[in-house]
Amino acid sequence: xxxxxxxxxxxxxxxxxxxxxxxxxxxxxxxxxxxxxxxxxxxxxxxxxxxxxxxxxxxxxxxxxxxxxxxxxxxxxxxxxxxxxxxxxxxxxxxxxxxxxxxxxxxxxxxxxxx
Amino acid sequence: xxxxxxxxxxxxxxxxxxxxxxxxxxxxxxxxxxxxxxxxxxxxxxxxxxxxxxxxxxxxxxxxxxxxxxxxxxxxxxxxxxxxxxxxxxxxxxxxxxxxxxxxxxxxxxxxxxx
Numbered sequence: 457x458x459x460x461x462x463x464x465x466x467x468x469x470x471x472x473x474x475x476x477x478x479x480x481x482x483x484x485x486x487x488x489x490x491x492x493x494x495x496x497x498x499x500x501x502x503x504x505x506x507x508x509x510x511x512x513x514x515x516x517x518x519x520x521x522x523x524x525x526x527x528x529x530x531x532x533x534x535x536x537x538x539x540x541x542x543x544x545x546x547x548x549x550x551x552x553x554x555x556x557x558x559x560x561x562x563x564x565x566x567x568x569x570x571x
Numbered sequence: 572x573x574x575x576x577x578x579x580x581x582x583x584x585x586x587x588x589x590x591x592x593x594x595x596x597x598x599x600x601x602x603x604x605x606x607x608x609x610x611x612x613x614x615x616x617x618x619x620x621x622x623x624x625x626x627x628x629x630x631x632x633x634x635x636x637x638x639x640x641x642x643x644x645x646x647x648x649x650x651x652x653x654x655x656x657x658x659x660x661x662x663x664x665x666x667x668x669x670x671x672x673x674x675x676x677x678x679x680x681x682x683x684x685x686x
């Protein structure tokens with residue numbers, strides 16, 4: 457079974473600083489990986505997804521993630537944090553189980569952006 | 572935004588009472604999912620549906636049942652609510668396709684408090 461580990465349940469950065477949110481996965485087959493963002497009192501919004509077409513994936517709002525098979529990682533980065541980036545971020549891996557593909561989520565990382 | 576609505580958005584109920592949450596979609600997607608979100612656990616799959624009247628269990632299905640009589644509606648029922656079912660519940664939808672193409676889109680969530 458696949459699993460996802462997000463290192464750091466809380467991350468704080470200053471406005472304008474680099475954002476780095478870590479995600480490691482375990483999978484017995486080539487994975488499809490996702491990053492979702494959740495703003496307060498809202499549902500999850502897709503930031504980006506890795507589907508094996510390219511190891512560096514660009515998403516919305518200036519975020520990108522790099523798939524590194526040797527490190528089983530899919531870390532999320534943004535060069536310069538903005539106050540509006542404050543949210544909770546979830547990494548997820550898809551797997552086929554039963555009659556549909558299912559998402560397995562990490563426990564989430566709360567990003568705080570300091571002025 | 573994907574056309575997904577959830578009702579009610581907030582509910583307070585008492586232990587032992589039945590509760591039904593509704594997810595409605597306007598996208599005509601085949602797959603629908605129910606997740607619960609709890610601090611430190613990310614999102615965990617409760618049940619999913621791969622077609623009308625076709626459902627299957629997820630990771631945390633005990634105490635929950637589902638029904639899907641129409642493509643657009645997926646109901647989650649707590650037969651006898653317990654305090655451990657206090658959570659935020661999210662519905663998601665996806666269309667079947669290649670694993671590299673499938674993406675789950677999430678509704679706004681239902682916040683349930685069981686007293």
